[in-house]
Amino acid sequence: MKKVTINSVATYAGVSKKTVSRVLNNEPNVSPATREKVLKVFKELDYTPNPIARGLARNRSFIIGCLYDNPSKSYITRVQSGALEACHKHNYNLLIHPCELRGDALIENIEHLLTTSRLDGMVLTPPFSDSEELIAFLKKKNIHFARVASAIDDAESISVRSNDEQGAYEITEHLINLGHTSIAFIKGHPDHSATEQRFNGYQRALREHNIAFNPQLVAEGNFSYHSGADSAKAILDLNPRPSAVFASNDYMAAAVLKLATQRQLKVPEDISIAGFDNAPIARHIWPGLTTIAQPVEEMTRQAVEQLILQISDEQTPVYQATLEAKLITRESTAKPRC
Template sequence: MNSKVTIREVAALAGVSVKTVSRVLNKEPNVRPIMQDKVNSAVAQLNFKPNPQARGLRGNKTFILTLLYSNPNPDYILEIQNGAMAQGNAEGYNLQIFPCDHKDENIIETIRTFLDASPQDGVILTLPLSDNHQLIELLENKDIPYTRISPLHSEHNSPFVGSDDQKAAYDMTKYLISLGHTDIGFIKGHPDHSDTDKRYAGYKQALKEYNIYLNEQLIKQGLFTFESGEDCARQLLAQEHKPSAIFASNDCMAAGVLKVSKQLNLAVPADLTIAGYDDTSVSQQVWPAITTVKQPIHLLGQIATQKLICKIKQNTWDEIKSIFECELVIRDSSSICKN
């Protein structure tokens, strides 16, 4: 990296003005393709690295985006972060993260203090913050552009992304039924997360379609954590009428179910089929590897960032919302019911 190369040298080599170089680097519209090619060629030849802070001073921008999150699943957040960072870097933006607790009664003031002390051009909200009306009002009052990931409500005039959780949970439940399972335990996610209700709705939809009785004893409330998966599994497997399959609303909880099954000397999948959701790394790091739903988490972070940068630049996007399909990933933790 040659840190001494200046924007004037790039302009001189490209045979264009400094202003034209700046417009190309900032991906501004209405720059002729031939000019873009000249500037990009000069940037590559000189290995020029734009200085985000310097760019920000000239354009009253920071070229910094903030990812706000309150989520107990570290694998999920890491994938969102990686997707957001990849897209931000491609468009000349840095990403900073700010973890917070959505249950904290002072959360709005905490975030307000952070925003005042750490300027940024825009904010990415993950669930459940993406449905926090006070937080959204704060951002709008401060005129800070934002995008939301997997919100339950879409009434705000802001771009958002998500996946079709209800259909994915329906598909997974339908798959378990196709294996002959009718006593299917279900572990809900955190009650404050919008995708919890969507996944539960998909589970119920499949049972109803196949005329399988919805047994409330087979439904437990989890928190998207490994420990809550353990607790729910112990409750389900301590019952006289045990499930032959357990569908957990994320992979962390499914891994907790797997641990308890081992402690109870239950063979997986011979004695118990286990399914998870998200296709995070933990689903492949345990044995047997967990059958799960592959949610495009990296893509959600990437497209949310893309939409946010469009909003910052006051460009338009094709759709205010982008909803992506999920897919089933069949692994070793599921098999035909033998009961």
């Protein structure tokens, strides 16, 4: 099968390449008759323009890269979904590139990525959105990027986040209002800025409600289900046992719920459990988890949309936004048994 290029179309239609190109791009100044003729030849020859050639000429790939290193599958899926929505709206496509934050290989890895695929821009999700090193590198290389859920303050680059500290504050307050005073906390992965923010929110809520902060009630997790299971063990073994557990994400909360159930504890009667993120699992288990819903898709959608705007027009003002997180109450939290 012969390849159909713009040249074959031009020859076949008896016009110049440039005219074909004009029709292709819906440019003005083509007579209706010529346009018709060329369009007909498109059909006849089943012509598909070559995006690579176009990319070379325009110095664009129309591809956005999405960087992540995140243990939560549902988070990634939501990120992808928001990113794709914005991409498709502007005829861009999405290339995914999971990689590891740790290790000197990061910059090398990204450099290699840029050598194998020209990306018009990159969306950085946590923990990359907090990597000063990566951000410096991208700036040096003049690569457009947008930060999602980043704690860094950088007025020069696009950033969309949600208020983790406030969310953690609200869910802790929710537990306090139910009557809990002994509330355990499971931290997330130390590389993620959300970890510190959620911890801060927890502490602020205690403070503002005059409950002494007890470091013994804090377990070190890393957002994975597995780490949640370890933390759960430590917490449920405490004596006296806290009446509530607030885990920094839903997977870890689910692990607490599982262990509690295995130990014949009733949730929420014997122990209340709260999570964060509103991952699918939060509503797929019984009792459903009280949690904080963040607009992950929307954050990413906005970030990518702004990124694309910036790519198309360097003059676009740098967009920065903070979206609201929302408390979702389900069955896993209730008044403590007295």
